[in-house]
Amino acid sequence: MNIIKKAAWDKFKDCDVTPEEVYHDRRRILKQMGFVGAGALLSSQANAGVFDLFSSEEEKAAFARVALPHAKQTEYDHLLYGELTPENKVISHNNFYEFGTSKTDPVENAQELKVNPWQLVIEGEVDTPLTLDYDDILKMFPLEERIYNFRCVEAWSMVIPWVGFSLANLLKKAGVKSNATHVAFETLYDPEQMPGQKNRYSGGGINYPYVEGLTLAEAMTDLTFMSVGLYGKTLPPQNGAPIRLVVPWKYGFKSIKSIVRIRVTDNKPKSSWNLLAASEYGFYANVNPEVDHPRWSQASERRIAEGGLFSAKRIPTLPFNGYGDLVSGLYEGLDLKRNF
Amino acid sequence: MKNKQFRLTSRSLFWLKGLMHCIGLLPIIYLVLLVFNDKAGGDPVQYIIHYTGVGALNALIATLLISPIARKFKQGMLLQTRRLVGLYVFAYASLHILAFFSLDLLFAWGLFFEEVLKRPYILVGAAAYLLLAALAFTSFKAVMRKMGRRWQKLHNAIYLIALLIPIHFYWSVKSEIIEPILYFIMVGLLLGIRLKASRWWKQLSVKSKFKGREINPES
Numbered sequence: 001m002n003i004i005k006k007a008a009w010d011k012f013k014d015c016d017v018t019p020e021e022v023y024h025d026r027r028r029i030l031k032q033m034g035f036v037g038a039g040a041l042l043s044s045q046a047n048a049g050v051f052d053l054f055s056s057e058e059e060k061a062a063f064a065r066v067a068l069p070h071a072k073q074t075e076y077d078h079l080l081y082g083e084l085t086p087e088n089k090v091i092s093h094n095n096f097y098e099f100g101t102s103k104t105d106p107v108e109n110a111q112e113l114k115v116n117p118w119q120l121v122i123e124g125e126v127d128t129p130l131t132l133d134y135d136d137i138l139k140m141f142p143l144e145e146r147i148y149n150f151r152c153v154e155a156w157s158m159v160i161p162w163v164g165f166s167l168a169n170l171l172k173k174a175g176v177k178s179n180a181t182h183v184a185f186e187t188l189y190d191p192e193q194m195p196g197q198k199n200r201y202s203g204g205g206i207n208y209p210y211v212e213g214l215t216l217a218e219a220m221t222d223l224t225f226m227s228v229g230l231y232g233k234t235l236p237p238q239n240g241a242p243i244r245l246v247v248p249w250k251y252g253f254k255s256i257k258s259i260v261r262i263r264v265t266d267n268k269p270k271s272s273w274n275l276l277a278a279s280e281y282g283f284y285a286n287v288n289p290e291v292d293h294p295r296w297s298q299a300s301e302r303r304i305a306e307g308g309l310f311s312a313k314r315i316p317t318l319p320f321n322g323y324g325d326l327v328s329g330l331y332e333g334l335d336l337k338r339n340f
Numbered sequence: 341m342k343n344k345q346f347r348l349t350s351r352s353l354f355w356l357k358g359l360m361h362c363i364g365l366l367p368i369i370y371l372v373l374l375v376f377n378d379k380a381g382g383d384p385v386q387y388i389i390h391y392t393g394v395g396a397l398n399a400l401i402a403t404l405l406i407s408p409i410a411r412k413f414k415q416g417m418l419l420q421t422r423r424l425v426g427l428y429v430f431a432y433a434s435l436h437i438l439a440f441f442s443l444d445l446l447f448a449w450g451l452f453f454e455e456v457l458k459r460p461y462i463l464v465g466a467a468a469y470l471l472l473a474a475l476a477f478t479s480f481k482a483v484m485r486k487m488g489r490r491w492q493k494l495h496n497a498i499y500l501i502a503l504l505i506p507i508h509f510y511w512s513v514k515s516e517i518i519e520p521i522l523y524f525i526m527v528g529l530l531l532g533i534r535l536k537a538s539r540w541w542k543q544l545s546v547k548s549k550f551k552g553r554e555i556n557p558e559s
């Protein structure tokens with residue numbers, strides 16, 4: 001696996017292509033003509049169209065990411081299917097409804113998220129509750145780079161080099177009590193910084209804060225990863241800075257971002273998409289080509305990879321996103337068609 | 341002295357049509373620029389599908405706006421622009437489907453039919469597209485003359501299309517329903533205006549006024 005490091009995505013400044021004023025003018029004209037979706041008129045913050053991409057790059061500085069010392073962990077690399085998704089695509093195509101519902105909203109609206117100071121609380125059925133600050137998060141454990149397949153429930157996928165540590169390490173540090181059965185996660189709730197949280201509609205109907213959950217067995221599997229970086233640097237906010245979960249055999253919405261609370265529980269926690277539409281998004285949400293989303297097929301996925309428009313690939317989706325050998329044992333005796 | 345009432349001349353209509361072509365084409369040029377400058381997000385395929393879909397729907401709203409505006413400002417000639425704008429709906433919808441078929445499904449026919457069946461929202465979109473195509477192919481003057489009264493009947497299908505597309509939109513999204521709902525409201529208003537203007541509505545309201553008195557409003 002060779003890691004292709006792309007230059008920053010603003011390698012070509014807009015002005016190399018078209019004079020800046022022309023761009024701005026065109027942007028204004030297009031807006032006046034109403035060629036932006038109707039929603040863009042509603043909330044300029046949360047639904048800001050792509051037309052703001054040009055100005056945001058010039059007016060707002062991109063979030064500063066720092067290099068993270070890490071060791072390469074290649075144990076799971078043989079389960080990858082495909083080349084790395086270029087960094088510029090990983091950080092500009094995101095679902096993070098807290099910053100707006102379109103794929104380009106997070107990169108536009110999240111750049112000013114304050115991640116330092118940060119507080120991550122580990123509590124619940126543990127021997128020693130922990131409160132980690134920003135430095136703890138980055139330095140408490142030796143960091144590893146792991147490359148994982150990533151499959152979104154919307155049937156697109158990427159291959160991403162994450163930097164972080166196993167969730168199990170963190171849970172062991174806190175000491176899980178014997179009556180614990182599940183682990184619950186919660187994203188930052190801060191409508192001032194996260195425009196999608198201001199009202200239910202700009203955030204896609206989700207009742208914030210965003211919450212997720214795993215069974216204890218899932219959480220303790222080595223594959224379950226706490227990511228603090230990607231492509232060798234700290235996470236940008238649109239990917240869930242400063243710390244997020246990565247559960248590569250589940251649909252992307254399980255991999256909750258910008259976490260402030262991890263609670264070990266003795267009952268099944270709630271999860272946001274399940275609360276919103278239980279018939280479409282289950283608690284397990286394991287990647288499964290046999291179980292379609294009620295409104296679209298999950299049998300194949302569009303791989304977002306190197307190259308332009310015509311290099312897109314549609315590939316078959318694998319059970320457990322390719323990690324079946326490692327995790328199918330967690331679901332023995334469970335009917336995965338009913339427990340989707 | 342009061343000004344003479346403004347009337348569209350065929351010359352100003354010519355320029356108006358030119359302007360409409362610009363409004364129709366500019367967004368496509370813009371999209372091409374975005375895509376080739378890497379500004380259409382990490383997944384330009386999805387971006388293009390959404391952009392052209394919303395473009396078609398916006399053009400559809402514009403088409404439906406023409407006759408109320410023409411009536412309100414008494415500019416009958418404006419009605420002659422409906423064909424032009426309507427064909428842009430068809431053009432954007434064609435690009436939308438072409439993008440889906442070529443860039444997303446990569447010309448996999450099998451997958452196309454599978455997806456059409458598996459995703460009910462695509463079935464709705466496909467139905468709307470077939471109707472749109474029927475309207476586009478019968479939009480020539482000669483065909484119009486040949487079809488006579490049946491032409492108007494067929495072209496009333498635009499109202500059905502106007503309802504199908506927001507359904508297609510609403511059904512395709514995960515949970516971001518505010519935008520499709522806004523389009524539902526817009527289409528509702530535009531159809532409402534027509535309902536109100538139609539004789540049927542007038543009759544209905546007259547009847548309800550005289551209800552119980554057994555007076556035939558027509559007599």
Ligand code: HEM
Nearest residue numbers: 390393394396397433437440462465466468469505509512
């Ligand atoms: C065979 C016909 C059609 C197919 C296969 C099709 C396919 C699609 C697909 C794949 C999406 C995107 C769903 C997603 O991934 O989020 C979509 C959305 C959409 N389509 Fe279509 N479509 C068809 C017909 C039409 C027509 C005729 C129109 C308009 C005149 C239209 C307007 C839209 C709109 C407005 C959206 C929502 C865009 C957005 O989410 O921003 N579609 N369609």
